[in-house]
Amino acid sequence: MVVLIPAYEPDTRLLTLVADLRTAGHDVLVVDDGSGPDHAPLFAAATRLGAHVLTHPRNRGKGQALRTGLAHLAATRPGQDVVCADCDGQHTPTDIDAVAARLAAVPDDTLVLGTRRFTGDVPTRSRVGNTVTRLLFRAVTGTAVHDTQTGLRGYPAAMIPWLLGVRGDRFEYELEILLRATTSGRRIVEHDIATVYLHANASSHFRPVADSLRVYLPLLAFAASSLTAFVLDTVLLLALHATTGNLLLSVIGARAVSCAVNFHLNRRLVFGRTTRAAGHTPRRGAAARYAALALTLLTANYLLLTALTTLGVPLLTAKVLTEATLFATSFEVQRRFVFTTGTLPTMSPARTTPRGKAPQCPSTPPARPTRPQQPSPAPPQPSSPTSDATSHASCSATSPASPRS
Known part of the structure; x- marks a missing residue:
């Protein structure tokens, strides 16, 4: 299993999450969605902690960042399931582990949502937005999903080719996945997670008007x-x-x-x-x-x-x-x-290792990471040999071999 984290102008909470996940033994793929040179030192620090970082030259949206990561995993880590998480501290390592464990127990036609119950101190914008979307989603699809906007999701490896064909470049991509799942015979299961909003969700890049229109339009x-x-x-x-x-x-x-x-x-x-x-009907x-x-x-x-x-x-x-x-x-x-196909695509090659177990790379495992400190503003070393975010990195690049010299 690989943890995929799309990130746009993140803060040090990304480094904390990467360090915790690497300590727990997870492979981590981060997609820098065009954050710019001011954030380059932070992504360089994420690389030093053991994450593999792909970079968009410009901001292309969360949906495209997720597809970039999924395409990279399909090419370099075939047969591996993926858990997607946000970089802003909303998703704890414990909840990521719980979603991964649930994912390992479901069939290949099932996606797992880390579902918040919106208890405690929740920003009004988030509470109202999710309620409206949930009600519209149920009215249009007939399917009850408590948290349609969660970014913590688990996808089986066999589902990745289908995910790459779902439309949407920004926040609407994740809702589009749920809509298309209900029309293509795929199942949605939910697993309760903690509701975490730091500083009233001030770090969110969700644009209330433009992104709400994008989200509700498919509905x-x-x-x-x-x-x-x-x-x-x-x-x-x-x-x-x-x-x-x-x-x-x-x-x-x-x-x-x-x-x-x-x-x-x-x-x-x-x-x-x-x-x-x-698969065209x-x-x-x-x-x-x-x-x-x-x-x-x-x-x-x-x-x-x-x-x-x-x-x-x-x-x-x-x-x-x-x-x-x-x-x-x-x-x-x-x-x-x-308008349903009645069939599910399969991934080739099929999963060759049990869920949750990554194939072994011919490299020395990275040293146990330490808790991150504020990254130095010094110019970073490149995180990959090319700036093309969709380039096919080698297995050793996905799991760094040893500390940089």
Whole structure:
């Protein structure tokens, strides 16, 4: 198991975490997400403590930093599980160990979340933000996750290729993973961890407006697609009914057009991000399943409309009530059966060592690290032979062999 830590302009809490993890025997990979020269001495100190450091020349976002680290591990440490942790002191070594232990006990189709219960002194922004996201996530996916914004997560090695295909460059990447997991047959388990906020979370780089929009946008994609189809369907229904006076023909004609639009939007923009990442769902198969769903919903739609209008409910009101009733059913069926691949990718080569056991590198283990001191401002030595963050470092580079001369 490797601990992956994305870091942007960190402080000495990163060094404390690296030292504790190395003391516990964990391999540590840190991705410097373009923190700049002012923070170079700190990352050099992390290297001296035994971490391997990759560097983005400029800030590219937490999501891209995580993908850079995952791609590096897939290339240099195949078969190794990964636990991702934040660099700001929110995740303790004890909790990281606990998530790693839980990860070792679950199947390859399961990711583990280190879940905070938000007890004690929690910043209002964090408490409200997580509550809103949790409620939206459950409303859209039907899956209850208590802490959707946690950065402490465990991923099996077999899941890394799929993770590399998930979209999102910044904070939305982690929520996107959860959304795509619910549509691709993967399981999410939660393990309780401590709720730690230091200095009211002042070190967080989360931008309340811009990053909130990025986080919530995926949650609203399906609702927007359905709303578009609903408006089109309603307008066509009213127009056809006014022209023909035949409710059945009007329902069929309006639904045929709106379903074609809805299928295209959902396949390309909503559920398609998963199918492209986890193995493309054939258009013909998805279309056949969608047609079966559409026919079922069409029948239910007509029966409900007939019942409501017979009771004297105006057609427009009856249409709104009918669509609201069928919305949740439509989403759940599309999520679980229409646009899912039904298969999981496997990693090649397969895991060759037990979970939690790293392959042995042909090098001398590093000396036991000591607790970090404030890094010297002297110019750092490079942490890798190249500035390319996605370069394929050797096994000995991932686990440093001996103190620098």
